[in-house]
Amino acid sequence: xxxxxxxxxxxxxxxxxxxxxxxxxxNSMFDYFLWYKKYPAEGPTFLISISSIKxxxxxxxxxxxxxxxxxxxxxxxxxxxxxxxxxxxxAAKFAVGGADGLTFGKGTHLIIQP
Amino acid sequence: xxxVIQSPRHEVTEMxxxxxxxxxxxxxxxxxxxxxxxxxxxLELLIYFNNNVPIDxxxxxxxxxxxxxxxxxxxxxxxxxxxxxxxxxxxxASTTTEQETQYFGPGTRLLVL
Numbered sequence: 001x002x003x004x005x006x007x008x009x010x011x012x013x014x015x016x017x018x019x020x021x022x023x024x025x026x027n028s029m030f031d032y033f034l035w036y037k038k039y040p041a042e043g044p045t046f047l048i049s050i051s052s053i054k055x056x057x058x059x060x061x062x063x064x065x066x067x068x069x070x071x072x073x074x075x076x077x078x079x080x081x082x083x084x085x086x087x088x089x090x091a092a093k094f095a096v097g098g099a100d101g102l103t104f105g106k107g108t109h110l111i112i113q114p
Numbered sequence: 115x116x117x118v119i120q121s122p123r124h125e126v127t128e129m130x131x132x133x134x135x136x137x138x139x140x141x142x143x144x145x146x147x148x149x150x151x152x153x154x155x156x157l158e159l160l161i162y163f164n165n166n167v168p169i170d171x172x173x174x175x176x177x178x179x180x181x182x183x184x185x186x187x188x189x190x191x192x193x194x195x196x197x198x199x200x201x202x203x204x205x206x207a208s209t210t211t212e213q214e215t216q217y218f219g220p221g222t223r224l225l226v227l
Contacts, residue, residue, distance in 0.1 A: 032214050034214065034215065036218075041220070041221075042220055042221075043118070043205055043207075043218030043219050043220050043221050044157075044205070044218045045218070046215045046216070046217070049214060049215065089157065093214070099144075099145030099147075099162065099164055099169075099209055099210070099211045099213075100162075101147060101159035101162050101170060101173070102147075102149075102159065102216060103159070104149075104156055104157040104158070105156065106156035106157075107156065107157075
């Protein structure tokens with residue numbers, strides 16, 4: 001029973017266009033959500049996050065949207081660049097403040113085409 | 115500033131052998147996490163420590179797996195005896211209790227033949 005789901009294993013987007021990566025979760029107790037980016041043979045690196053009390057967080061080309069009623073979040077990248085090609089993981093944690101383990105989705109492989 | 119350091123980066127061993135994975139967290143971080151990535155199950159939490167004390171080891175798959183954190187700058191994940199199904203990439207991550215973000219090491223790719 002996967003609590004965090006990324007239903008698209010891969011996504012191909014043209015350079016300069018918008019990339020939209022989706023994530024659904026089932027546990028309403030999740031309080032904080034994060035997106036990580038992973039290149040081959042490297043560890044995941046933090047990209048952007050959002051608390052459950054917000055519905056949007058923006059950082060440069062990256063915006064995360066949270067719809068609590070639908071238990072859905074999305075990551076928007078605009079404009080998409082070749083260096084954005086990577087695997088993107090959605091993650092969730094139960095408690096804001098205090099260290100706690102992350103529950104990850106299985107990832108979406110984003111491919112930016114020139 | 116050094117990130118999370120993991121060793122070895124690659125490990126190939128035979129079934130039945132003992133495997134020890136090592137992690138040095140970022141200096142000043144007091145929480146440390148071990149994750150495992152497989153094709154079937156994705157990234158899953160195995161165990162985490164706060165201030166060197168194990169808090170949640172419910173993700174440890176079997177008694178063959180054990181983890182220790184003898185001090186704030188070192189942790190080990192041991193598999194004894196190893197089995198082919200333990201083949202995976204093992205990641206260590208660290209953070210402080212004031213942060214939400216965890217910082218990951220480069221991982222150890224383990225292959226058990």
